[in-house]
Amino acid sequence: MNITKSFNRSLWAFHFNSGSCNGCEIEIVATLTPRYDPERFGIKLVGSPKHADLLLVTGPVVKKMRPRLLRVYEQIPDPKVVMCVGACGISGGPFYDSYNLDGPIDDVIPVDVYVPGCPPRPEGIIFGVVRALQKLERLQGELP
Amino acid sequence: MSDDTKKAVPYTVPIGPTHPALKEPVMFTFQMEGERILKADFAPGQAHRAIEWMGMRRNPVQIVHLTDRICGICGVSHTLSFARAVEQVMEIEVPERADYIRAIIAEFERIQSHILWAGVAAHELGYDTLLHLSWRVREFAMDVLELLTGNRVNYGIIQVGGVRRDITPDQHETIHNCLDYYSDLKAKLLQVFLEDKTIQMRCRDCGVLTHEEALKLCTVGPTARASGVKMDVRVDYPYAAYGDLEISPVLPDAYLGETRGDVYDRIVVRLLEVDQSVDLIRQCLDLIPAGDITWEAKIPKILSAFKKAHGEAIGRHEAPRGEVFHYVRMDGKEHPTTWKVKASSYSNLMSWIPMLEGEQIADIPIVVASIDPCLSCTDRVAIVRDGRRGIMTKEELTRLSVEKTRRLMR
Amino acid sequence: MSEARLTPEEIVEVFTREFGDGIREARITERREGSKKIANYNIWIDIDRDLFRPALEKLMEIHFPHLAVVSGSDLGDGLELLYHFTIYYGTRHGEYTVTFTVLLPKDDLRMPTITDLIPGALFTEREKQEMLGIEIVDIPDSRRLFLPEEFPEGVYPWRKDETGVPDHMVKDLWAVGRPANRPARPVVKKEEQGEVQAEGTTEAAVKGKKPSEEEEQRHE
Structure with missing residues (x-):
């Protein structure tokens, strides 16, 4: 429940790496640092899924990480939005066939926003976050 | 593990496994006595994507895009090693200009990787201002x-056979501007990292790796050099343009007068290597010869050459984190019969054990980060105490680290 | 380390003199890159399994070797293990790689550990156990390294025989989880296509072609 619109909370994101190559991780951190600085708008990475509104998932989901991804997803309180960053989480990307992958991500958890690119540019990630924010507001409106 | 958890002392602290390295994301298990680490153990494999297996089903032109994505930070290193190995099997010569362009890109990668690492190290110490400045x-x-x-x-x-883009004359100015920027920055970087009292207190004599341990555990790159092992593939084993350049390995005693093999020495080596890379790129830009940038631009011709290639070869490169090693064997098919990738962190991970044992729990983040294992491996920490399980987040672990910094500053 | 540096030929000679017929093949490859074409040397020694350990001890007398990695190939009737060492690191342009190749018959895939000589070999030995199904005798820690705990026994990803990865274990990520409820992509109509082509740019012609192909695929 919002008291007024201006009392709306900031967007906090939890980042989960499901076996990615690190490229997306770097770009996510680069997004948060001074050149792009989305922390101006209260967008920041948090260390616990329990504090998060947005789950950033990267990587093609290695078999060992599948149960952990599900656990992290369950720990995020509703309403939540899942954002898949990078080509390999969307369709496998260069890792399109493997014996040790359980992806793509939307095969494991429902994904709301896809950010393609290998890795996506920080501008792309910010654009995705804006889309995620719109969806989150819609979901918040639907809550009783 | 479950048996150990019933004991009150020593108690077990598992850390991980969310960790973004290439195939070395790690699940740590620590035996703790109070704040002190008695024993450290770890299990990698949370990001095993079976890249080598995939590669043995693809042709080298496809693999160069796979090797870029073995590790997002040192992408060019793996590709360079792999391409060099395949070129040797195919017995083709790479144009000299391509050798220079390869070296220039590899050195720029080192600059960004080391500065990235410096920021992460500052973050692990609770010095976020420096994280943001570095980035x-x-x-x-x-x-x-x-x-x-x-x-x-x-x-x-x-x-395979060269590079895909040339460096044009009008780009030189931008490159030189960037290099001048980093030259001017050198003194400032050294000052904020090395003369800072807090960083000295947290990093001096913390996470020590002796010279002998570094040799026996096969460590590579800045981690080995910080322990006084004189080893740098670029210097020792001439390849690409490095044989033509004036270069010597960066060792901490040249700057500090002594080698202790601690976290501080690892910071020194990496910061000085930023300056070394700037110098190497300048040398490359002076010496770069004119000419072709690839042995063969047409992909179908490269592919048909693979089918004639027989033999085995080694490709090595000094990545920002140390030696990258690729072994390729081809038997007249489009795809390699054998492909083995050895990433630099693969060699360095075992050095965690002697570094961590005897240190405090609050030192884990900085010691783990000090070998530059591709950052945040401590995303989620579960503490098991008296058989009860509690989740400790990376934030809390960083908080412990920050508190220790505060205590020391008092 | 104390003695003068040996040339690659001298190193090969040290081993052929010491082990004689136990060495099936020894060769040196060199590679010259850059403008000055300074050579780097790779030494390849194909040696009997029983002689590998004494050979490694001999190598350690020459210079304490850095073990890069152990790689392995499935050659059909046998497995080949390649121990990649480097020596004389720390000397400018003077480092050699030394690769010992050991052939193991498939009915006896055992290899003694070298972790007592080089503790850092543990990682790569563990990897060879799980990836190739080789038994490293006396390995101090025989747990799996990269593969998950539930990975089936008797499947070794790098093998090319029946113990390799079976097809049903391979997941095609590209083919999985295609969202079926997406709105159809806009299709360029025939008349528009004609106009576009009339403009005559090749790029536009390609663009005009694409939607019709996709339309066909959808009909399938």
Whole structure:
């Protein structure tokens, strides 16, 4: 429940790496640092899924990480939005066939926003976050 | 593990496994006595994507894009090693200009990677101002990489037989501006990192790796050099343009007068290597010969050459984190019969055990980060005490680290 | 380390003199890159399994070797293990790689550990156990390294025989989880296509072609 619109909370994101190559991780951190600085708008990475509104998932989901991804997803309180960053989480990307992958991500958890690119540019990630924010507001409106 | 958890002392602390390295994401298990680490153990494999297996089903032109994505930070290193190995099997010569362009891109990668690491190290110490400062100055190297290759990460510039893009004369000015920027920055970087009292207190004599341990555990790169092992593939084993350049390995005693093999020495080595890379790129730009940039531009011709290739070869490169090693065997088919990738962290991970044992729990983040294992491996920490399980987040672990910094500052 | 540096030929000679017929093949490859074409040397020694350990001890007398990695190939009737060492690191342009190749018959895939000589070999030995199904005798820690705990026994990803990865274990990520409820992509109509082609740019012609192909695929 919002008291007024201006009392709306900031967007906090939890980042989960499901076996990615690190490229997306770097770009996510680069997004948060001074050149792009989305922390101006209260967008920041948090260390616990329990504090998060947005789950950033990267990587093609290695078999060992599948149960952990599900656990992290369950720990995020509703309403939540899942954002898949990078080509390999969307369709496998260069890792399109493997014996040790359980992806793509939307095969494991429902994904709301896809950010393609290998890795996506920080501008792309910010654009995705804006889309995620719109969806989150819609979901918040639907809550009783 | 479950048996150990019933005991009150020593108690077990598992850390991980969310960790973004290539195939070395790690699940740690620590035996703790109070704040002190008695025993450390770890299990990698949470990001095992079976890249080598995939590669043995693809042809080298496809693999160069896979090797870019073995590790997002040192993408060009793996591609360079792999391409060099395949070129040796195929017995083809790479144009000299391509050798120089490869070296220039590899050195820019080192600049951005080391500055990235310095920021992460500062973050692990609770010095977030420095994290943001480091990443801000890193963006200039990223801009130049984007200018030269077309991408910020996973450059895709190296092809078997050469490179895919030339460096044009009008780009030189931008490159020189960037290099001057980092030259001017050197003194400032050394000052904020090395003369800071808190960093000295947290990093001096913390996470020590002796010279003998470094040798026996096969460590590579800045981690080995910080322990006084004189080893640098670029110097010892001439390849690409490095044989033509004036270069000597960076060792901490040249700057500090002694080698202790601790976290502080690892910071020294990496910061000085930023300056070394700037110097190497300048040398490359002076010496770069004119000519072709690839042995063969047409992909079908490269593919048909694979089918004639027989034999085995080694490709090595000094990545920002140390030696990258690729072994390729081809038997007249389009795809390699055997492909073995050895990433630099693969060699360095075992050095964690002697570094961590005897240290405090609050030192885990900085010691783990000090070998530059591709950052945040401590995303989620579960503490098991008296058989009860509680989740300790990375934030809390960083908080412990920050508190220790505060205690020391008092 | 104390003695003068040996040339690659001298190193090969040290081993052929010491082990004689136990060495099936020894060769040196060199590679010259850059403008000055300074050579780097790779030494390849194909040696009997029983002689590998004494050979490694001999190598350690020459210079304490850095073990890069152990790689392995499935050659059909046998497995080949390649121990990649480097020596004389720390000397400018003077480092050699030394690769010992050991052939193991498939009915006896055992290899003694070298972790007592080089503790850092543990990682790569563990990897060879799980990836190739080789038994490293006396390995101090025989747990799996990269593969998950539930990975089936008797499947070794790098093998090319029946113990390799079976097809049903391979997941095609590209083919999985395609969202079926997406709105159809706009299709360029025939008349528009004609106009576009009339403009005559090749790029536009290609663009005009694409939607019709996709339309066909959808009909399938």
